[in-house]
Amino acid sequence: MGKRPVVLVVMDGVGINNSEYGNAVNAAYKPTLDELWANCPNTEISAHGLAVGLPSNEDMGNSEVGHNALGCGQIYSQGAKLVNENIESGEIFETETWSGLVKNCANGKMHFLGLLSDGNVHSHINHLKALMKRAKEDGVKEVRLHILLDGRDVPETSALIYVEDIENYMAELNDDNFHACIASGGGRMSITMDRYEANWAMVEKGWHVHVLGEGREFASATEAIETYRAETGVVDQDLPGFVITKDGKAVGTIEDGDSVVLFNFRGDRAQEISLAFDGDDSFDKFDRVRKPNVMYAGMLQYDADLNIPHNFLTYPPKIKYTLTEELCKHGIREYAISETQKYGHVTYFWNGNRSEKFDEKLEDYVEIKSDVVPFEQRPWMKAAEITDVLCAAIESGNYDFLRTNYPNGDMVGHTGNFEATVIGVESVDLQLARVKKAVDAVNGILIVTADHGNADEMYEKKKKEDAPIKAKTSHTLNKVPFIVYGADVELKQDENLGLSNVAATVADLLGIEPNEHWNPSIIKK
Numbered sequence: 001m002g003k004r005p006v007v008l009v010v011m012d013g014v015g016i017n018n019s020e021y022g023n024a025v026n027a028a029y030k031p032t033l034d035e036l037w038a039n040c041p042n043t044e045i046s047a048h049g050l051a052v053g054l055p056s057n058e059d060m061g062n063s064e065v066g067h068n069a070l071g072c073g074q075i076y077s078q079g080a081k082l083v084n085e086n087i088e089s090g091e092i093f094e095t096e097t098w099s100g101l102v103k104n105c106a107n108g109k110m111h112f113l114g115l116l117s118d119g120n121v122h123s124h125i126n127h128l129k130a131l132m133k134r135a136k137e138d139g140v141k142e143v144r145l146h147i148l149l150d151g152r153d154v155p156e157t158s159a160l161i162y163v164e165d166i167e168n169y170m171a172e173l174n175d176d177n178f179h180a181c182i183a184s185g186g187g188r189m190s191i192t193m194d195r196y197e198a199n200w201a202m203v204e205k206g207w208h209v210h211v212l213g214e215g216r217e218f219a220s221a222t223e224a225i226e227t228y229r230a231e232t233g234v235v236d237q238d239l240p241g242f243v244i245t246k247d248g249k250a251v252g253t254i255e256d257g258d259s260v261v262l263f264n265f266r267g268d269r270a271q272e273i274s275l276a277f278d279g280d281d282s283f284d285k286f287d288r289v290r291k292p293n294v295m296y297a298g299m300l301q302y303d304a305d306l307n308i309p310h311n312f313l314t315y316p317p318k319i320k321y322t323l324t325e326e327l328c329k330h331g332i333r334e335y336a337i338s339e340t341q342k343y344g345h346v347t348y349f350w351n352g353n354r355s356e357k358f359d360e361k362l363e364d365y366v367e368i369k370s371d372v373v374p375f376e377q378r379p380w381m382k383a384a385e386i387t388d389v390l391c392a393a394i395e396s397g398n399y400d401f402l403r404t405n406y407p408n409g410d411m412v413g414h415t416g417n418f419e420a421t422v423i424g425v426e427s428v429d430l431q432l433a434r435v436k437k438a439v440d441a442v443n444g445i446l447i448v449t450a451d452h453g454n455a456d457e458m459y460e461k462k463k464k465e466d467a468p469i470k471a472k473t474s475h476t477l478n479k480v481p482f483i484v485y486g487a488d489v490e491l492k493q494d495e496n497l498g499l500s501n502v503a504a505t506v507a508d509l510l511g512i513e514p515n516e517h518w519n520p521s522i523i524k525k
């Protein structure tokens with residue numbers, strides 16, 4: 001091509017926060033990032049709320065919407081917003097899927113499974129309430145709820161707030177003809193919500209409590225949460241699975257003739273459990289022991305290429321004109337690499353929730369296997385291993401556009417462990433120095449950015465001056481850095497710039513005319 005290669009690094013969860021309070025990014029020793037920021041063209045761009053297609057600016061960014069915006073150069077209404085609209089207009093209940101679900105469980109139960117919080121990253125409790133209410137209106141008699149406890153998109157020990165809220169809601173709905181109650185649950189990082197096949201054992205554990213009703217028994221979700229907390233001290237996302245029983249019997253196993261709705265709208269952590277429900281006898285990821293004959297539907301279609309799940313209530317955004325597609329048209333050779341935890345982020349999310357390549361010949365994707373450990377124990381994760389392979393790819397001369405995601409700021413940030421997160425950010429910085437060197441060796445251009453904040457705010461904001469420090473595990477509302485190294489360009493400084501302006505910028509640096517549907521490049525002309 002004769003063009004200069006462009007390498008784009010997403011430092012997952014590394015946002016910009018002017019306050020030092022709980023700021024693991026500022027606390028980290030990161031000479032390379034500091035030097036790049038001080039000496040290279042740079043700007044701050046938005047990564048949350050309306051800038052990434054979420055319902056409001058109160059919604060923090062996340063990897064799905066962040067990588068979608070980065071990789072498609074446009075702002076699409078995202079799952080959170082689409083489901084809101086679908087429920088508000090009532091269209092969701094006019095779908096064949098909904099009527100099918102209701103009809104299917106005429107003599108059985110309707111189960112709702114999903115993340116119980118108002119985090120709005122994977123799900124929203126209001127969506128669940130709307131579905132339950134309508135189920136009752138449509139004549140469903142028995143509803144069972146299988147709850148995944150959050151503490152990752154919401155405060156780390158907030159589960160009881162949502163349990164109480166939904167139990168009060170169910171109590172109001174319950175009458176002689178309708179009965180809803182919690183049947184099983186567990187922390188989202190302990191059961192059911194694995195992603196990218198990092199740890200199928202999590203899904204197996206979820207299957208056992210939700211479907212088979214096998215697990216430690218409790219009389220209520222509150223009792224389960226309080227007991228586990230007292231015994232183990234773990235935070236919500238890590239609480240083990242539990243089964244609610246009455247008179248020695250699980251109250252809500254999933255049986256033939258039941259209907260099951262996964263009320264999460266985000267795809268990555270919804271796919272594996274969906275495959276377990278949809279899969280026929282050839283399913284071999286774990287032994288399901290008993291596979292009930294149910295109608296299963298997702299709140300959204302989680303992967304349109306792979307048709308997961310078969311039934312769904314809301315169409316996902318139809319993301320068109322992605323950067324990868326455009327670059328393929330120009331014969332640009334692309335390379336994407338990350339470790340398992342974020343592998344789908346730089347491929348599937350980046351390409352507008354597509355799991356297939358646009359052009360087999362032009363695209364190479366590499367996954368480095370993630371550790372299956374609590375990440376505060378190994379905050380460096382696989383950053384060095386990713387870099388080994390990435391640098392070889394850069395120096396091979398076989399690629400024109402290379403992208404990677406270093407998960408550390410985010411994955412370690414989610415643990416709420418400040419000290420480990422500082423090390424996570426430092427690990428990324430060490431690798432950045434190596435990437436920069438490889439870029440120099442091929443006379444390339446390096447872009448350093450992030451998909452949303454996390455490590456930049458590791459403590460909850462204090463409500464009172466003398467309140468104790470409380471760990472914050474969720475993403476943030478902060479802007480993220482955008483830096484260009486190795487190119488003599490001037491960058492715009494504009495409040496309105498966001499992740500969706502990056503695709504056109506990459507095209508500019510590759511000497512390609514940006515697609516007309518994209519938001520403008522960040523480079524001043």
Ligand SMILES: O=C(O)[C@@H](CO)OP(=O)(O)O
Binds near residue numbers: 121152
């Ligand atoms: O871990 C996840 O599922 C989310 C937080 O809910 O994080 P990210 O968007 O960074 O993948």
Ligand SMILES: [Mn+2]
Binds near residue numbers: 012013062064451
């Ligand atoms: Mn992310």
Ligand SMILES: [Mn+2]
Binds near residue numbers: 063
């Ligand atoms: Mn995250």
